[in-house]
Amino acid sequence: MIHPDAFVHDKALVxxxxxxxxGTRxxxxxxxxxxxxxxxxxxxxEQVLQSRAMWWWVTGSR
Structure with a gap:
């Protein structure tokens, strides 16, 4: 789910x-x-690749 307050650039692939x-960009x-x-x-x-297969697949939320 993408929160309505998040910004996703039109050139990003999600x-x-x-x-x-x-509030995430x-x-x-x-x-x-x-x-x-x-x-x-x-x-x-820019130019980040992130997936569940990577050890850091959970990012943020303090």
Whole structure:
């Protein structure tokens, strides 16, 4: 689920099954694969690849 207060750049790729919290910004040329969990108030900069298969698949929410 992408929170309505999150910003996702039109050049970012966000697969189904990704969770993005309120106030988070996801910038262009980023790919969030299914299962990735991004918390609130994060800034995911350009050219990031994140998936559940990576050890840091949960990011943010203090």
């Amino acid at each position: 697969d189904q099954g990704v969770s993005i919290g309120a 996801v910038w262009g040329f980023t790919h969030l694969l299914s299962g990735a969990q991004i918390g609130a108030d994060c800034n995911i900069c």
